[in-house]
Amino acid sequence: xxxxxxxxxxxxxxxxxxxxxxxxxxxxxxxxxxxxxxxxxxxxxxxxxxxxxxxxxxxxxxxxxxxxxxxxxxxxxxxxxxxxxxxxxxxxxxxxxxxxxxxxxxxxxxxxxxxxxxxxxxxxxxxxxxxxxxxxxxxxxxxxxxxxxxxxxxxxxxxxxxxxxxxxxxxxxxxxxxxxxxxxxxxxxxxxxxxxxxxxxxxxxxxxxxxxxxxxxxxxxxxxxxxxxxxxxxxxxxxx
Amino acid sequence: xxxxxxxxxxxxxxxxxxxxxxxxxxxxxxxxxxxxxxxxxxxxxxxxxxxxxxxxxxxxxxxxxxxxxxxxxxxxxxxxxxxxxxxxxxxxxxxxxxxxxxxxxxxxxxxxxxxxxxxxxxxxxxxxxxxxxxxxxxxxxxxxxxxxxxxxxxxxxxxxxxxxxxxxxxxxxxxxxxxxxxxxxxxxxxxxxxxxxxxxxxxxxxxxxxxxxxxxxxxxxxxxxxxxxxxxxxxxxxxx
Numbered sequence: 001x002x003x004x005x006x007x008x009x010x011x012x013x014x015x016x017x018x019x020x021x022x023x024x025x026x027x028x029x030x031x032x033x034x035x036x037x038x039x040x041x042x043x044x045x046x047x048x049x050x051x052x053x054x055x056x057x058x059x060x061x062x063x064x065x066x067x068x069x070x071x072x073x074x075x076x077x078x079x080x081x082x083x084x085x086x087x088x089x090x091x092x093x094x095x096x097x098x099x100x101x102x103x104x105x106x107x108x109x110x111x112x113x114x115x116x117x118x119x120x121x122x123x124x125x126x127x128x129x130x131x132x133x134x135x136x137x138x139x140x141x142x143x144x145x146x147x148x149x150x151x152x153x154x155x156x157x158x159x160x161x162x163x164x165x166x167x168x169x170x171x172x173x174x175x176x177x178x179x180x181x182x183x184x185x186x187x188x189x190x191x192x193x194x195x196x197x198x199x200x201x202x203x204x205x206x207x208x209x210x211x212x213x214x215x216x217x218x219x220x221x222x223x224x225x226x227x228x229x230x231x232x233x234x235x236x237x238x239x240x
Numbered sequence: 241x242x243x244x245x246x247x248x249x250x251x252x253x254x255x256x257x258x259x260x261x262x263x264x265x266x267x268x269x270x271x272x273x274x275x276x277x278x279x280x281x282x283x284x285x286x287x288x289x290x291x292x293x294x295x296x297x298x299x300x301x302x303x304x305x306x307x308x309x310x311x312x313x314x315x316x317x318x319x320x321x322x323x324x325x326x327x328x329x330x331x332x333x334x335x336x337x338x339x340x341x342x343x344x345x346x347x348x349x350x351x352x353x354x355x356x357x358x359x360x361x362x363x364x365x366x367x368x369x370x371x372x373x374x375x376x377x378x379x380x381x382x383x384x385x386x387x388x389x390x391x392x393x394x395x396x397x398x399x400x401x402x403x404x405x406x407x408x409x410x411x412x413x414x415x416x417x418x419x420x421x422x423x424x425x426x427x428x429x430x431x432x433x434x435x436x437x438x439x440x441x442x443x444x445x446x447x448x449x450x451x452x453x454x455x456x457x458x459x460x461x462x463x464x465x466x467x468x469x470x471x472x473x474x475x476x477x478x479x480x
């Protein structure tokens with residue numbers, strides 16, 4: 001079995017040599033960036049990395065920081081694994097990938113603690129959990145191990161952007177409907193103790209929907225996004 | 241060299257571990273001063289928050305110096321241990337010692353002529369440690385303010401103890417019963433007392449019974465060690 005795997009892991013390398021001359025942003029390379037945003041979105045299509053998406057999307061700010069953190073980890077992880085892909089012993093490749101991701105995550109965590117302490121507290125365990133984020137390991141195993149540096153970098157950025165896009169979309173609705181704010185600023189007006197003191201939508205009797213702040217609503221929001229996406233993009237619908 | 245040979249795998253793993261370890265330790269060491277600064281400032285922010293003073297993280301030191309007049313490390317008998325710095329005292333380490341060996345930090349603040357006593361708290365929630373600060377007014381009985389934090393309580397349930405609306409419930413509560421016994425403040429399920437501030441109880445968070453009990457126990461246990469000091473320094477004690 002080991003030998004068989006060796007063969008498969010070597011063949012894309014040959015492919016890459018043939019493709020080396022293509023321009024930096026060829027159609028194929030652009031697709032690496034754009035596919036994960038829609039047709040092959042890691043959250044809505046592959047349904048990976050859901051757990052962190054549910055937990056941290058109460059507010060926009062931590063979601064954006066999380067998206068950036070995942071992007072950094074995936075881009076560098078992909079690049080590093082792609083760089084050493086011809087050196088990695090096949091039998092311990094998963095361990096090597098884990099070590100690469102884990103070290104990057106620790107780096108991100110340390111940097112956040114030093115430069116964005118509040119956000120690092122809000123994200124808490126979830127930065128650490130990037131290690132177990134299925135998208136990250138999935139891209140390393142499925143893409144970076146068999147592709148060149150530039151392509152792997154694009155793939156990492158693309159997939160992280162796809163993940164971040166959904167995160168930010170979910171956080172937008174949750175923060176807006178849940179607490180009437182965006183980035184911590186009151187956008188639906190000011191909520192007073194009495195109706196008379198309220199402004200904006202609150203003055204018309206609007207109440208924040210506390211349910212949006214709970215994790216189950218994140219799942220439902222993701223569900224609605226998946227629904228909307230599939231009704232727009234018919235080819236995503238599985239045929240029975 | 242054969243990438244599947246044991247020697248190759250072992251040497252690859254060894255080199256990888258050395259490289260990764262050096263990168264991580266270098267980052268951790270170089271970012272440490274900044275991170276400790278953040279933790280220090282946050283501690284000052286928390287202490288100031290309990291006496292109603294909100295500051296930005298960067299301005300915490302100045303305000304802290306302005307309002308906090310005394311930092312005391314108390315022994316179990318209520319006397320002050322001059323050799324221990326109250327601010328850097330780590331409660332998690334203290335809690336592992338016997339009561340006689342423990343030192344109990346107490347911060348005395350002066351805000352516009354009003355004196356406040358701030359007691360650091362630490363206890364156990366449902367999943368992990370919880371901690372915080374409680375400040376008492378000059379009668380050493382009425383609560384001026386509280387702040388709580390946690391390491392791993394459930395978001396949306398136990399983690400809600402960090403929210404302002406929960407912490408505000410403690411304001412003006414009494415820690416002594418009318419007959420002068422230290423009872424602390426019970427976080428009570430199905431509490432029907434409304435705004436009654438003399439019954440040593442506040443309404444709990446639904447779904448967070450164990451975290452709530454943790455808060456109750458933490459407050460009572462920590463405050464009980466300050467009784468000798470309170471008795472020595474307050475003649476008005478327990479005159480509700």
